[in-house]
Amino acid sequence: MRIIVTKDQEIADRIIRATNSQISIPPSQLKATEKIHRDIEDFLKKYDLYYDRRKNFYKLQGKPIAKIIGIVELAQAILAAGLGRPADARARPSTVVNNDVEYKKVFNDAYPIAVYPNATLLLRRCETYLADHPDSLSRQERNNLRFYLMRRTLIRTCKKLKAGINDLRTLAINDVTVDILDQAFKEVREQYAKLGASDQAAKGSDLEKSVNEKPL
Numbered sequence: 001m002r003i004i005v006t007k008d009q010e011i012a013d014r015i016i017r018a019t020n021s022q023i024s025i026p027p028s029q030l031k032a033t034e035k036i037h038r039d040i041e042d043f044l045k046k047y048d049l050y051y052d053r054r055k056n057f058y059k060l061q062g063k064p065i066a067k068i069i070g071i072v073e074l075a076q077a078i079l080a081a082g083l084g085r086p087a088d089a090r091a092r093p094s095t096v097v098n099n100d101v102e103y104k105k106v107f108n109d110a111y112p113i114a115v116y117p118n119a120t121l122l123l124r125r126c127e128t129y130l131a132d133h134p135d136s137l138s139r140q141e142r143n144n145l146r147f148y149l150m151r152r153t154l155i156r157t158c159k160k161l162k163a164g165i166n167d168l169r170t171l172a173i174n175d176v177t178v179d180i181l182d183q184a185f186k187e188v189r190e191q192y193a194k195l196g197a198s199d200q201a202a203k204g205s206d207l208e209k210s211v212n213e214k215p216l
Contacts, residue, residue, distance in 0.1 A: 031097055032071055036107050040074075040116045047117045069120050072097060077119035078106045080147035081154045082168040084212050089147040091203035112169045121173045126150050129181045144202035145188055152184035152211050159216060187214055 031037065032053035041051040050058040052070045059068060069077075075096040080089035083105060088095065096102045126149045130142040137145075157175055158167045191210040195201035 031103065031107075034107075036109055037071070039113060043113050044069075044117050044120065047121065049117055049120050051116075066124060069123075073123070074116060074120060075106045076147060077123040077150065078115065078165075078168075081119055081122055081150045082115060082165040084151060084164070085208070086147035086151045086211060087203060087205055087208040090144065111165055115165055115169045118168050118171045118173070122150055122154065122168070122171065122176065125173060125176055126153060126181070129178075129185070133185075140199070141197070144199060145185075145192060148188045148192070148202070148207060148211050149181070149185055151208075152188050152214075153181060155212075156180045156184050156216065161213065161216065187211070 037051070037053045041053055044051045048067060050063045050068045051074070052058050052068050055070070059065070072093050076089040076093045079093075079096065080086040096106050123146070126146050127142070130137055130146060130149065153176060154163045154168060154171065155161055157171065157180055160167060188207075188211055191207055191214075192201055195204070195206055201207055
């Protein structure tokens with residue numbers, strides 16, 4: 001047994017990576033030791049948000065659950081809103097951390113770091129809207145619709161069908177009005193219902209295509 005004591009998080013992360021052959025660590029937690037994730041964690045704190053790159057770290061500190069976001073959930077938010085892939089966000093989120101090509105499309109040093117808090121804020125804004133919806137949506141329906149609502153809300157707020165990473169970066173969350181959310185939700189839910197209002201519909205390409213291509 002070796003005990004290494006350090007207050008330097010970068011050194012701790014390097015040790016975790018170096019010893020992973022001896023201690024099995026899930027891919028998302030191993031990637032969490034990379035510099036980009038430390039940078040995201042530090043930057044999100046400026047928005048009173050907490051990036052849980054070390055599982056349950058902030059939960060154990062008593063931070064509000066609504067202000068905490070993990071690696072996979074942040075990846076889903078970027079996939080859905082910034083990359084226009086809500087179906088993958090809903091159906092295949094683990095692909096991002098398990099596949100290096102997909103991973104670099106989401107966690108990329110070339111992206112302005114403001115993309116990550118904006119994605120978090122937009123996701124939470126959409127989740128709150130769905131939770132407070134007067135139709136009393138089921139948990140399943142909220143889970144199936146949240147990433148599509150994110151995408152369509154970004155499109156409607158930016159007034160661009162091809163809204164992307166840079167639009168997410170410049171998004172002002174205060175510009176996401178209830179009227180925009182209402183319209184985006186109506187469009188998403190109508191198509192979701194036409195496709196059967198099921199998990200299968202939420203994980204398929206038809207709903208994604210409609211959300212990305214429906215004229216404004």
